[in-house]
Amino acid sequence: MELVFETQNIEQTEKLGKSLGKCLSKGDFVALTGDLGAGKTAFTKGVAKGLGIKDDVTSPTFTIINEYPGPVPLAHMDVYRLKSLQELENIGFDDYLDGYVVVMEWADKVKELLPEDVLWIDFKVLDNSHRQIRFVSSSPYYDDKIRELSI
Numbered sequence: 001m002e003l004v005f006e007t008q009n010i011e012q013t014e015k016l017g018k019s020l021g022k023c024l025s026k027g028d029f030v031a032l033t034g035d036l037g038a039g040k041t042a043f044t045k046g047v048a049k050g051l052g053i054k055d056d057v058t059s060p061t062f063t064i065i066n067e068y069p070g071p072v073p074l075a076h077m078d079v080y081r082l083k084s085l086q087e088l089e090n091i092g093f094d095d096y097l098d099g100y101v102v103v104m105e106w107a108d109k110v111k112e113l114l115p116e117d118v119l120w121i122d123f124k125v126l127d128n129s130h131r132q133i134r135f136v137s138s139s140p141y142y143d144d145k146i147r148e149l150s151i
């Protein structure tokens with residue numbers, strides 16, 4: 001199932017993330033792709049809010065993984081600067097798969113390591129303030145989670 005949204009500003013992108021976050025639970029994996037500066041981190045901030053996390057979410061570009069405790073804990077990953085798949089495994093990637101919601105930016109770079117069923121979300125810059133955000137689910141499990149999304 002595919003769903004396409006267009007957001008007009010950063011607030012709408014965050015709100016869309018929040019509405020997804022409300023439907024996610026431990027063990028879920030959200031794989032983000034798309035242009036630099038397209039809104040992946042902004043969206044993840046919203047996801048964290050939806051999960052009930054109070055801390056401010058910042059980009060993990062240099063740390064690769066940031067974890068946030070909460071009612072449903074979040075592991076926010078960004079593999080843009082990752083040098084090898086081995087590096088991600090060394091950081092303990094597998095340890096996050098069961099007890100967290102994982103949101104990974106640039107996930108297409110490490111496809112080989114991802115769980116079988118993930119929710120893909122692709123971000124595209126349309127212009128200064130507009131973004132296209134495309135959800136692609138390939139299971140009834142994630143279909144159910146994206147069906148009710150709203151901006």
Ligand SMILES: Nc1ncnc2c1ncn2[C@@H]1O[C@H](COP(=O)(O)OP(=O)(O)OP(=O)(O)O)[C@@H](O)[C@H]1O
Nearest residue numbers: 007008009010013036037038039040041042129131
């Ligand atoms: N509709 C929109 N949705 C989200 N961000 C927007 C929108 N319009 C403008 N912006 C701006 O685009 C930028 C998005 O930055 P963000 O860090 O979320 O992108 P990113 O995809 O995580 O980038 P990177 O690939 O570098 O990690 C922000 O500066 C934000 O203000």
Ligand SMILES: [Mg+2]
Nearest residue numbers: 040041059105
């Ligand atoms: Mg980012």
